[in-house]
Amino acid sequence: MLMLNISIKQIACLFGMIAALLSASFSVEANYQRNTAQQVEKVLYGNVESIKHITEKQLVEDRNNGWRTFGGALIGGLIGNQFGSGRGKDAATVLGALIGGRAANEYHKQPYYIEHKLIELMIKQEDGTQVMVIQDLDPGMPLAAGDEVRVVYLPGFVRVDIAM
Numbered sequence: 001m002l003m004l005n006i007s008i009k010q011i012a013c014l015f016g017m018i019a020a021l022l023s024a025s026f027s028v029e030a031n032y033q034r035n036t037a038q039q040v041e042k043v044l045y046g047n048v049e050s051i052k053h054i055t056e057k058q059l060v061e062d063r064n065n066g067w068r069t070f071g072g073a074l075i076g077g078l079i080g081n082q083f084g085s086g087r088g089k090d091a092a093t094v095l096g097a098l099i100g101g102r103a104a105n106e107y108h109k110q111p112y113y114i115e116h117k118l119i120e121l122m123i124k125q126e127d128g129t130q131v132m133v134i135q136d137l138d139p140g141m142p143l144a145a146g147d148e149v150r151v152v153y154l155p156g157f158v159r160v161d162i163a164m
Contacts, residue, residue, distance in 0.1 A: 041153040045163055046125035048147045053137065054118040069105045076100015119143065121160055123151060133160050 080096020081089060117137040124130050131151060141162055143149065148163040 038154045041155060043153070044125045044127060044151045046123045046131075046149060046151060048121055048143055048145050048149055049124050049130070050122040050145055051143060052120040054120055054134065056116045056118055057113045058116060068107065069101045072104020072107075073097040073101030076103070121149075123149060123160065125151060131158070133158050135160060 074097070076099050077093050077097035079100070080092040080094070083089065083092040083096075118134055119137045121133045121135070121143065122130065123133065133151070135158075143160070143162065149160050150163045152159045152161065
């Protein structure tokens, strides 16, 4: 039977190290969603003059890295706590937490790529101006040269859909 003899001081030390490791693992994402309401600045109609399909690769890093490090440090600290006595036990607990966190952090650290399908549209608007818009390829809204479209100007971005 495995006996755990961990003091409050050891647990506080372990959680302090884990919190420091986790502090840099969160990132911010773009807030654009197709299904959210936005205030429209203006809407112009026009015709698609040309279309170009584009693929873009985005490097994605593992977002669960902080939790994996936390788990590894916790398990390493628990294992390290089983060795030694007195100050040696404290040192073994801290060393186990560091080794466990490092090992878990290195496991499956390879980044991967996501491919985004985009469409580049050259549009001649009803007021005579030409605009080029690059947006997500929407399989539910196929666009072709000659299609009548509406260009929706929103704060900070533009969206093109088939005119209704």
